[in-house]
Amino acid sequence: MDNTAGKRPTVKDVARLAGVSQGTVSNALSGMRGVDPETRQRIDQAIATLGYVPNLAARRMRTGLTNTIAVMTSMPAAVSAGSSRLGFLMEIAASAAIHALDYNSALVLVPPVADPAVALRHVAMDGAIVIEPQRDDAFLSLLKHRGVPVVVIGEPPASHPSGGDLPWVDLHYTRTAELLLSHLLEQGARRIALILGTSSRASQSTTEVIYQAWMLLRGIPPCVIRVPETEGEEGAYQATRYLLTNNPDVDAIFVPVDAFATGAMRALRDEGRTVPDDVRVVTRYDGLRAREERPALTAIDLHLDQVAALATRLLMDLIAGKEIQQVTEGPLPSLVARGSSQD
């Protein structure tokens, strides 16, 4: 384990050098009970001086805690990750990793693979952040089965069998849809099509409800196309070409899934339509795809770093056995207007 001579330092040694009780050292190490900053610093110093390494496996056997939380999404890699593997999931993971540290916890990144059971088989965790689950989300079912505390980011689908009472952070789906639709209407769009995924996520169903209501109110014939998320960019490309052929007077496309927006933009180019002059395009997640597109895509700043900080804090409270409210307001989303929708 170590190439220094002599026996391995113990909690007892750390406590003696720091001039505190062993219980205080345990509290500082576990993060479960508060230790004042000055004492904590003395303990840290003693740990550094002695080269103390906690026996994590033994402690985990004893406490039942792993000091690990996990973050995951069942959104297929085709839309959650994409070519550069950066995006929604990673933005939340990065922020959650930093905030988990305040609670002495490490963050495990569960990659978006096809089989959640395989992805979770070897992940020990005290709790999990699940991003935008769908109805019958396999991750939620597995976590429930294991008895793992969960905080959801985004509203869970209404009838989720294992999710009816899960705490969640509100991403404000209604407001998001309204921001984008009102922006398109202000810019003069009159024939707005909506391209959605086929999964049963609340972000999708809420967006469709708002869209249908707004179109109805303005006497605009609604046009909704659904593309399976697993089809990714190419599926949206095909759907957009089909849309333009059958509805040639479309002057705006609302594409919440950013990977779909990339496909829609390519279809518009191939069909010889100019963005934004002929057709305006807006998406939801303001990630790499939205910013890299030419013209860059109008999108929504969801303030995901704040959302992740909030979800992490809620999860830690839940793990510590505290009462938390079922719905927590996330930061309000804001419009980032760009060249894809305004002249």
Added chain:
Amino acid sequence: MDNTAGKRPTVKDVARLAGVSQGTVSNALSGMRGVDPETRQRIDQAIATLGYVPNLAARRMRTGLTNTIAVMTSMPAAVSAGSSRLGFLMEIAASAAIHALDYNSALVLVPPVADPAVALRHVAMDGAIVIEPQRDDAFLSLLKHRGVPVVVIGEPPASHPSGGDLPWVDLHYTRTAELLLSHLLEQGARRIALILGTSSRASQSTTEVIYQAWMLLRGIPPCVIRVPETEGEEGAYQATRYLLTNNPDVDAIFVPVDAFATGAMRALRDEGRTVPDDVRVVTRYDGLRAREERPALTAIDLHLDQVAALATRLLMDLIAGKEIQQVTEGPLPSLVARGSSQD
């Protein structure tokens, strides 16, 4: 733990249902020994049917393995993460998480915080991927102290006390510098300045050596400015303004650190210099910052997803006790020429 009645299913139950030995189930679960896909599928099915949950803490006590690898960098958050928290570290983490799964391992994301000892205190791991360490890198020292197997991404600094014999994946620093310098010269640049960080990373020292040699060979007076990485974008902004005041005939700036490049671009705008007409700018990492800049920055595709896959495989071999060579060739970097350096 579980709300189903009866006693918790065991490995024995899984083995019986799958029609294999308990040892085969153990091998499938640990990932340490090969199990053929057909058998593996039968075992997975039995696990799903029974709702078997491995007792990870107990297994970890027994085997000493955590089935977790960690990824980390000592590069300060000011340059490794930045405002949107996406970048080099996260691109590698995302790819490593996916590939770790092939070895039944989870990936822990160690966030770039000021104190590596704090960051690692609660991370149990079988091995670690350390990204571009500096001399006396605190992460490397801590990992050595714990006896954790390590694979480094990028050449470690020559004289690292705990890193002389660490295996590493070559990121081709020489070729990267040459690609960018030859591109600038081809584009007509004759007064090329170099803005580097102050940390003792091999990427920095190699870049400076190549730059000095190339300038000497062409009779161009070299101009190198060093900015502490912790100063981030603002530090590079100040340095660039200073550079332009004192060397008004500079017609190109080579800024390997992308956060610095963002600062340099802002300084150029504030000084009224047009990019690329007055001054050409190139950076190294082809991330969000490079692509978002206007004009977008010429950069290098380091093929980080392949690099991360390679590092993960090497680390798993190392953990399994296999011999691995000290230096492994990473994919060759390629130039991504953009508006910041060409007309």
